Every structure is written in structure tokens, then in C-alpha cells.
Amino acid sequence: MDYNRILTEIAVEVEPLRTVGQQASYIPALARVNPDRFGICLLTTDGGGAELGDVGERFSIQSVTKVFSLSMALSLKGEALWERVGKEPSGSAFNSLIQLELDHGIPRNPFINAGAIVVADVLLSELSDPEGEYIDFIRRISGDPTVGYDREVAASERTTGYVNAAIANMLKYYGNLQNDIEDVLRFYFLQCSVKMDCRQLAQSFLPFADRNREFSFGGVSLTYSQVKRINAIMQTCGFYNDAGEYSYLVGLPGKSGVGGGIAAVYPGRYAVATWSPRLNEKGNSVMGMKALELLTSYTHESIF
Numbered sequence: 001m002d003y004n005r006i007l008t009e010i011a012v013e014v015e016p017l018r019t020v021g022q023q024a025s026y027i028p029a030l031a032r033v034n035p036d037r038f039g040i041c042l043l044t045t046d047g048g049g050a051e052l053g054d055v056g057e058r059f060s061i062q063s064v065t066k067v068f069s070l071s072m073a074l075s076l077k078g079e080a081l082w083e084r085v086g087k088e089p090s091g092s093a094f095n096s097l098i099q100l101e102l103d104h105g106i107p108r109n110p111f112i113n114a115g116a117i118v119v120a121d122v123l124l125s126e127l128s129d130p131e132g133e134y135i136d137f138i139r140r141i142s143g144d145p146t147v148g149y150d151r152e153v154a155a156s157e158r159t160t161g162y163v164n165a166a167i168a169n170m171l172k173y174y175g176n177l178q179n180d181i182e183d184v185l186r187f188y189f190l191q192c193s194v195k196m197d198c199r200q201l202a203q204s205f206l207p208f209a210d211r212n213r214e215f216s217f218g219g220v221s222l223t224y225s226q227v228k229r230i231n232a233i234m235q236t237c238g239f240y241n242d243a244g245e246y247s248y249l250v251g252l253p254g255k256s257g258v259g260g261g262i263a264a265v266y267p268g269r270y271a272v273a274t275w276s277p278r279l280n281e282k283g284n285s286v287m288g289m290k291a292l293e294l295l296t297s298y299t300h301e302s303i304f
């Protein structure tokens with residue numbers, strides 16, 4: 001497959017979307033990012049790949065981090081994790097509060113904010129150095145020791161994180177947070193603040209696509225079956241209330257973030273990361289979604 005040629009065609013087609021949509025502004029530090037950016041990096045399991053655009057510029061991965069958090073929590077807790085968080089698509093906004101009340105404090109899945117806040121609580125309870133071990137895992141899986149938190153973004157999100165604070169309070173009320181609310185929120189925002197570029201993100205998702213290599217990075221090990229199940233949750237829940245549309249258009253397990261990043265995998269073949277800060281009304285990157293739609297259309301490579 002000539003991915004270079006395909007990415008070049010995609011870049012031409014997505015260009016008219018460069019100024020469509022709005023970047024996230026509810027996190028003040030994200031409102032300062034230049035929104036007119038686009039990058040895409042694809043890495044294959046056999047060592048090949050192609051890239052185009054702003055692939056070396058780091059951005060806030062935001063909710064894409066929830067895949068790393070779930071991986072750690074699943075490796076630590078196994079199936080017991082599902083006693084505290086579900087694995088059903090939510091059909092609601094990523095920060096929905098109302099659904100959490102209806103579900104009596106058990107979040108629908110680990111990729112909406114409520115679920116990721118429970119996962120952050122699990123990691124706080126299980127790890128002796130949560131901040132250190134979390135970033136160490138991401139440095140190992142990305143193969144890049146310079147990847148780190150952006151503490152300014154994390155602090156900025158705390159100042160306006162009213163809904164996430166409400167979610168955490170609701171979880172505590174229902175007995176689904178063991179740690180102090182403020183500690184859990186601080187750790188959750190820090191996880192979201194991790195900064196990566198498209199190359200590092202594609203590299204970090206390659207282990208979710210690679211069926212022939214063991215998933216083991218530092219203390220985080222997953223079985224083949226656990227990786228398969230994480231991919232399944234990405235497919236059904238990775239784009240919140242856009243998950244059906246994303247599945248329909250793209251057809252690859254993936255995860256988006258309000259920083260404008262998307263990471264997706266074609267199991268057995270490749271991982272791909274896109275970045276473009278302008279979002280649709282569901283909080284997913286406009287150019288990124290379109291680029292991935294074109295990628296599976298042009299290559300005829302999709303899980304469906």
C-alpha cells in the first residue's frame with residue numbers, strides 16, 4: 001500500500017476544512033493554540049509509514065490519554081475494574097452529568113470523563129507514585145523519554161473544570177471514589193495534559209495494532225485478549241456521542257481528545273495519529289475525522 005501517495009491525496013481533500021469548527025476554549029490554555037494546524041502520521045507494524053503536515057508539533061492529547069489510563073488500570077485490576085465502570089457506549093456528551101445520576105454513580109464507560117475519573121481514582125489507590133509511573137508508562141510506550149505533562153494546561157483546566165468537579169462529587173456521593181476529590185481531579189487533569197506530537201502518538205498506539213509483539217511497557221502488561229477488548233471499547237466509546245458516526249465513516253478503533261488529536265488503529269497493520277485543533281460540536285477534530293474517513297475509503301482497509 002502506498003501510504004505516502006494516499007496521505008498526499010487526503011491532505012488536498014481536507015484542506016478546505018482547515019478553518020471549519022472551533023478549537024476548545026473551555027480550557028483557557030487550549031484557547032491559545034493556533035487552530036489552523038493539521039498533521040497526520042501513520043506507522044505500520046512492519047516498520048513502514050508515512051506522514052504529512054504538522055507532525056512534529058506537540059499538542060495536548062486530552063482524552064486520548066484515557067486509553068493509556070485504561071491500559072494501566074486493566075493491567076492492575078483485570079476484570080474487577082468493571083465493577084466500578086461500565087463498557088457500554090454512552091450516547092451522551094463526554095462530560096455528561098445527568099447520565100451519571102441515572103446510572104447511580106457507575107459511569108457508562110472509561111472513555112467519558114466520569115469513567116476516566118474513576119480510573120484515575122483506581123490508579124491513585126493502586127500505584128505508589130501515580131504521577132511518575134503514569135508518565136513513565138507513556139514514555140516507554142512512545143519510546144520517547146522527553147514526553148511529559150503540561151502543568152500549565154492542567155492547572156488551567158482546574159480553574160474552569162466545574163463540570164468535572166461536579167462529576168467527581170457525584171461519584172463520591174455514590175461511593176465510587178476512594179480518594180480525596182481534589183487529588184483525583186488533579187491527577188485526572190494531569191493525565192489529560194500530556195503533550196505529544198503525531199509521531200509520538202502513532203508510535204504509542206502501534207502496540208494496540210501489533211498482534212505479534214507482547215504488550216509490556218515497564219510495569220504495564222496486557223494480554224492479547226485485553227488489547228483486543230481495549231480496541232473494542234475504542235470502537236464503541238472512543239468518540240462519545242459521535243461514536244456511531246465515526247464508526248460509520250471511518251471503521252477503525254480510535255480515541256479523540258479536545259486538543260484536536262485522534263489516534264486510531266487498524267489491528268494487525270497500522271496505527272495512525274492526526275492533529276487539528278478545530279472541533280465539531282461533539283468535541284472531535286473536523287480535519288482529523290475527515291482524514292481518517294478518507295484513509296479507510298482510499299485504502300479499503302477497515303475492520304468492517
Ligand SMILES: NC(=O)CC[C@H](N)C(=O)O
Pocket residue numbers: 061062063064094095113157164189192256257258259283
Ligand atoms: N474530550 C476530552 O478531551 C475531554 C478532556 C478534558 N480534559 C475534560 O475533562 O473535559
